[in-house]
Every structure is written in C-alpha cells, then in structure tokens.
Amino acid sequence: MKLSVEWLKEFVGFDCSIDELAKSLTMAGLEVEDIVTYSPDELARLGGGREGPSGPVFDVKVTPNRGDWLSVIGVAREAAAILATKLTVSEATAEGAPPPTSSAIEVTIVAPDLCRRYAAGLVRNVTIKESPDWLRNRLIMAGMRPINNIVDITNYVMIEYGQPLHAFDYHLLRGAEIIVRRAAPEEVMATIDGQQRELSSDMLMIADRDRAVAVAGVMGGADTEVAETTRDVLIESANFDPVSIRRTSKTLGLTTESSYRFERAVDPSITVAALKRAAELMRDLADGEIAEGVVDAYPAEIQPLTIELRPERANKLLGWNIEPCEMAQLLQLLGMSVRLNNPLQVTVPTFRSDITEEIDLIEEIARLHGFDKIETTLPESPSQGRECEVNLFEDRLRQLLLRCGAQEVMTHSIVDSSLVERTGLAERVVHIRNPLREDLSRLRVMLIPGLLETLSRNAAFGAKDLAIFEIGRVYHYGRDGLIAQNRSVAGALIGSQWAGAWNLDRSALEADFYLCKGVVDALLDSLEIREREYTAAQSPLLHPTRSAVVRSGGAEIGILGEVEASVRESFDLRGRPYVFELDFETLRFQAGRRRVYRPVARYPAIYRDLSVVVDEDRPYAEVRNAISEAGGEWIERVELREVYTGRPLSPGQKSLLLSLAFRSVERTLTDQIVNDQMARIKDRLTAELSAAIRGAE
C-alpha cells in the first residue's frame, strides 16, 4: 500500500527523519519497502495539480493479518505507538438536514452471517466535477486514478480510514430499498468495469427491490453507477465477512482495493465514522446537502474482547524479564486498555481483530519492545544429532558416483509433457491441475529425460563430452492408485570421459555401453549387490539391441543402455549418449549392510588361458556361468581378455579369450588338479554350449 507522508502527518506528528520513521515502522513489522518522492511536476503530469501536496510516499508491505494497517490512520496509529506519541483523528459529525436518510432508504440484511453491518447515508444535490488538487494528488500518490469528486471521495476515505465505500446514484435504485442477500441462482449483473458477471448463490449481493446492484465488497453495478447526471448520492459503508468476500473475488477473478481490504478484515466500529467523513467531503467538495442521520443496520454489535495475559508466561516464552506494568504500558500504546491485575485484563479495540488470545498479546509486547532486546541462548539438546537412513544412503550413492567421475546435476521436477511422453509410463504420470502453463503440468516420472535435456543444453554451448548424474524424486501413480514419490538415481554419459587424453586413440576414450555398465557395476559392487543379472531391456527410451535391465534377487534394479536414435534426435544430440536409471529404494533394500572379512589367500594362484569359440549370439554370461560352475571350488576369477570375430572363424562365430585363476586358501594347488578342472570346464562348454576350444590339444 502506498501513502504520502504528508497525509500521515495529518494524524501523527513526528520529529524524526522520514528514513528513521520508515526504519522504525519496518522494525515493528510494517515494512516500508520503498520511499518514492513525487514532485509537483510529476503529479501534474499524472493528472494531479501543481498546487496540491507532493513529496515522499511510503510503499508499505502489510502482512495478511494486519488489515488495520491498510489505511493512513492505521499506519499513523502504529507510528504513534512506536514513537509513543499521540494520534489525532477528528470525528466527522456530518450534521444533516431533513428529510432524513431513513425516509429515503430502507436497509434489510437477509444474510447477517455474511454482512455484520450495513450503513447508508444520503447526500442530495451534488455537483459532479473534478476533485481539488490536494485530493487528486493524494489519490495519485496512493496509486489511484482520480475520476470525479464523488468516486474520488469514496476512494479517499477508503485509503484514509481503511473502510471501503460505494456510491450509488440514488435515483437509479428501485424501490428505495437496499437488500443485502445471497445471489439468486443464475443471476447475472453488469459490474462498473463493463463485464457481465455470472453470480453464484454463495456470493453476497447488494440489491434493490428488483435486482442486484453491487457485488458486495467487490465491485458496484453499472446500472446504478454515479455519472455526470447524478443528483443524489447514496453512500454505502458496510462490513462484510472476509471469507465470503475472498471466495467471491477469487471465483470472479476480480480483486479490487475494496475486496483486498474486506478479505483482511475491516473494523466494524468505523462503518459510520467513515460514512460521515465521506458525506462531509461531498458537502464540501461537491456542494452536496447531507441528509439527516444514517441508516445503520447492525444486527449484533461487536464488543471489544477482553483477554487475560500472564506476565510470567510472556517472560518465560520470550526468554526475558520485563515488569507487568511495562507490558501494560506497551499494550496501552497500541490502543488497548489494561487492568493491572495478575493476570492482566487486556481489552482489545475492535480494529485489532487479529488479537484473540494471550499469545497475540505476547507477540505485541515483543514486537513493540523490540526483538533485539531479547537475548540469545542455545537450548540444551536432549540427544545427539541423527541423520535419517534415506539421506545416508543418498549420500553414499552420491559419493560413489562422484568417485566415478560424474558431475552431479539437479533438474526440474515439473516438466514439459515431451519429457514424460517418451518414457512409456505416460499413463502413470502425475499431473498438476492448475499449472502455470499447460506445458509445465507434469511431474517427472523418470530422471533420464531431464539428464538428456541437460546434455543437450550443454552440447549447445559446446560441452559435448560429459558424465552427469542426478539423485532426485520421481513421481507416479502406483497400482494402488496412490502416488509414489521415491527417489531415483540416474546417470548419462556422452563422448570422451577423459581430459587431456591427447596421446591415446580417441575411439578408446569414447563412452560406450560397457563404460555405462562399468559405472553401474562399480556402483553395485560398492553396495555389495553381488548377485545381478543383465538381460535385454524394453524401454522406449533405449536402443532395442543395446540396452539392458539389471536385476538382483528377482527384483528389477533398473535399466541402462544407449539412447534410442529418435529420442537422441529429439534432444538434438549428435553423439551417442548412454544412460542408466536405478530405483533408489530397491538399491537401498538390496545393499549389503554388514561386511564380514574373508581371509586373503596365502597360496599362489595358477593361471590358465582359455579360448572358446561359440555362436555369435551366445551371451557371454552363459559361457562365464558354465565356467564358474564347472570350475569347482578353486576357481577364483574368470576374466575376459578379448572377443574376436572374423577370419579364420566361420561367419556367425566368435571367440572369447579368457584368463582363469585357480587358488585354494588351504594349500598350493598342483598342475594336475588344475588340469582336471580345465578338462571339466572344456567338457562342459563343448557339451552344453556347443563350444569349440581353440588351441586344444
């Protein structure tokens, strides 16, 4: 909210500088965000007058609980409390002439739950014209646009008192009646902004005998708007239910200065005072004649609340020690009356509807006395700090992947639809109902697309060789219809993984499927997930014949492989990216928890080479497993040295060169034993896998 400092000075005097006042207000919770100074020239340019006031304007940020600060008087009251000085507000009397307002209008509140008070006052024979310079300037400095004297006065009083007002052209109201009621089903009304509004039955309306004439507290109707031809003005000053106004405003998509204030609660005690102030201004600035009296429908008068405050409770909670009488003084500065009993009996004025219990008073004391006067202590800790298991495991994975050389990234969880469509999981995607934009309405279901997007963005900047990983949440509907939001861990590799490798063959440096698998293996090894099985994967993101799903103990851990060509192209990636994504919870469940030392062998190993020729599409894993099984208890390691196809092999064949190590932890093995084992291995390979052993005797 904006208000000119000279307007503020009308209600509170101060000796300090404007900057100091701004700082004091800020430190009391009424933040002065900005101070802008208006020159007479600038005001004139904006439709004001050179003769009117000018100067500094406070732009204050009012917290949602303090609707009472949304006015010049409200801010002045706070300043007076902080500076311990007096607030001067002269009450308008608005002496009127017969016939009285009550003879011209009848007010009926049909919905007292939504309207606590409704006052109406009549001003006759007004002259519609431009407002004087001083009023226009103050409105402009408050960020409003001057229209004509009547409309300007309603706005002016709203800013001054915080009480939204509305002016009807009295003669356009039918039946000399104001009815405050809910909208009828399918009722429509044109508001003064020219929009046709469809109303719903939970909205509060101001109606005359025949129709709605205003959306209560939000905006007036076009039919009864004040215009050049208006002679008599009916001023509405009312108090509406904050929740109802907020709902209506949201439903209509219409926020006004009026609705903004009503949402934040308006003091029900100023309804008539503000109306009288407006009437006097219309008398003075529009040559109007005030009708005698106001019609004030106030079904249940709101009484100030009295709350008990235990000074010792306040001191205990704040961690300081101030005297009850000092607390009372602070509360009195804020307009409260205090009876010095123990506990203190504090009566809260109606403009402070935010204060309803003891803690609210404690806050007021702390706020006004100053948070800086509270000391600083550290509470004793009942136990030592403890990290949760999920985070510990996340850290473990992060450290492992960093050691693999990968760069950690963090990508958005709210993603473009194109990033989820290719995952093959589109039907399980979680949607945002009210997205910022339609293309940002989905939550990521996998991390891989975000990583590919990251590779793509970096490639555009020239970084074509990368290894990245992310550990983050992914979201999807489970089979039970509930949303799962577990973590996932994924990585992506593209191009060379080496820096400064000028003296090695480039092709040996490029990331490929086996580097990607190597990272996954290293990760699983470190997590002590030994039993694992790689089989062909079926993911729309991955190359159909260059991808795998990895399982352990029957559970699917994740997928890895080369990115499918069209996916790669859709991300505008030139090279071939390799990716993996593993399920965090499965890893956590499968990871070894306790390690037990196994004795290191003290006897020498015997090494044997083995060259096996098999059909080209025979998976290596089958050869390896056959060797491990047939090799007996002493086979320590099976290591693949080379895979060869081509001459002199027949087409469709490949040879595998393996190095085997045999070792016993109990004794030195003899050649004879190892020869027997090798013979068994060879028999097994020839019998089960139709393998030929090359170089066999």
Add this chain to the structure above:
Amino acid sequence: MSETGVRDSLDELKTAAKSSIAEASSLSELADIETTYLGRKGQLTQLLRGVGELPPEERPTFGRLVNEARAGLEQALADRRAALAETEGAQRLRAEALDVTLPGRFYTVGRQHPLSATMDRIKRIFLGLGYEIVDSPEIERYHYNFESLNYPEEHPAMDEQMSFYVTDDLLLRTQTTAVQARIMESRQPPLRICTMGRCYRSDEVDATHSHTFHQVDCFAVDEDITFADLKGTLYNFAREMFGPDTQVRFRPDYFPFVEPGAEVAITCVICGGEGCGVCKSTGWLELGGAGMIHPNVFRQVGIDPEQYSGFAFGLGIDRMPMMMYRIDDLRLFLENDIRFLRQV
C-alpha cells in the same frame, strides 16, 4: 725373450691399451677392451705367462712391472667407465625426456551440485546442534501444508503460497514446514527436527523467482524453549554458515504457524552491512521466517501448549549459495550449465 724385449712389449701394450681405452665410446666397447687386455686370455695375462722365459732373478721385477701395468690399466678402465657411464646415462635420459608441460590425462572429475553441497553444510551444522534430520514428502496433503499450520480457511496468507494442486487434497508442498505436524502427531517432545528439500509455488520464473525452490526447516519442542533460544540457534547457524562476523536481524513478520513471528536476515555477505547493490542498500539479506510455534499448531496435534513451547524456522536454501558465490540468477541452479557447475 730378453728382458728389454719383454719390457718393450709391455710398454707397447700399455700404450696401445691406454689409447684404445681413451678412444672407447661405449661401455660395451670398454668391456671388450678389458677382455682383450685383462681377460683370462688377454694380452697382459699372456705377457705375464711369459715370465717363465725370463731368468729367475728378473722375474720378480718383471712381475711387479706387469702388476703395475695391470693396476694402471684397471684404473684407466674404471675412470673411463665412470666417464662413459655418465655420458651414456645422460644420453639415455635425454632420449627418455618428456615435455612436462603437455597436459596430464585423467578422467574428468565431477563435483557436487552447489545446492546439494549447501544442503550438506546445513545438515552438518544442525547435526552438530543435536537435530534429527528427517525425510519429508514433496507431494503433501493440504492438511499438513496449511490446516495443521494454523492457516484459517480462505485466508489471504495463502496468497503468498500459491499452490500447485494434484487433487483436491494433494498439493506440491509450498514449504518444508509441512513436516511439523507429521512429526508432532506421532511423537512426543522433546523434539529437535530438521528437514530440507524441494518446495513449489505457482510463481513465474525469473532471475530471483522460481516455481521450484529449496528450503530447510527446523523446529524444537521442549518444556522451556524460548524466543531467546530461537535467536541463539539462528545466530549460531548464521555464523557457522556465513562466517564469524555475521550479524542476524529479527524483524516482526507474520506466518500463521508461529507467534511471535519474525523475518530473519543476516548482514549482507558482500558489503558486510554497509549497503550495496546485492542487499539493495539495506545491508541485510533475508534468509527466511522464524518464530515460536503457535499454540493452535500444538493443540491440533495434542501437545499441551501450557506444558511445552517450541520454535520453528524455515530458510531458503537457494539464496545461500547465491550470496556466497555472488550468483545473480536463480535459474542457473536447475539449468545445469556445466560451465556454471564447474565453478561453484
């Protein structure tokens, strides 16, 4: 053979040997020379064998002369060998020489993301203060995000928390504070809880705003927790995080779930409080919100606010590395430009 004849051939041999030693250009050549003269079938050895032909009285003299010659040659060989070894070694080193200014080879080393690194630092501080770090869901129930935090129905306070809804009841949490009631309804004080992670608000993205941001939330509930404890805890955190000279400012602010409520700011890390462009000349940088847990929050979870009190605070994580590294654009964090990530 006469004595003179023998002596002459000895001198001849010595001269010839010495000159070939001097001319030898490699260690292997020198080894050959050694064999030629001093080997078992070498010339000097042969000469010594000829001693038998001399008269007995001359034999000792001749023997001495030969041995002197042998010692002389051995010395010459050793000297030459040392000289040659030195040269040859130098040559070998020259041949093996590398350009040490050529680049080294290593796989590209990754770094932790600045946000996750910041979260680690924050965690360490609160672990040190005895906090228990808990995990908390991002897709949260309306109840925990708002209701349990004392947000009245249809309150303007929610305007600052424009939410993304997934269903009527589920939303993307707008604040990590949502974890409070989850913990408090299932556990009894004393509590020292810390959680951190992603939050979402329906905000357009620009240099200082994003629909996705990160927060850390802590709360402490015990029999005598005071506002002074809140101040002390945040002072401690700020100094650990931003340096020992950091000052902390508490300014009254409003959050429905705390009372008294405060905005927490630290002295600008750039100018130290003097006022600069980063702190918009105020000298202060806002960290987040804090306050004493509102009795209504306690009442909803069945904790007696007369017996227990507590404080809570929530701080923006993204701002911290922004301050520390003078990053001027929030978007950089989730864009993952490697040129950015390798710097911070």
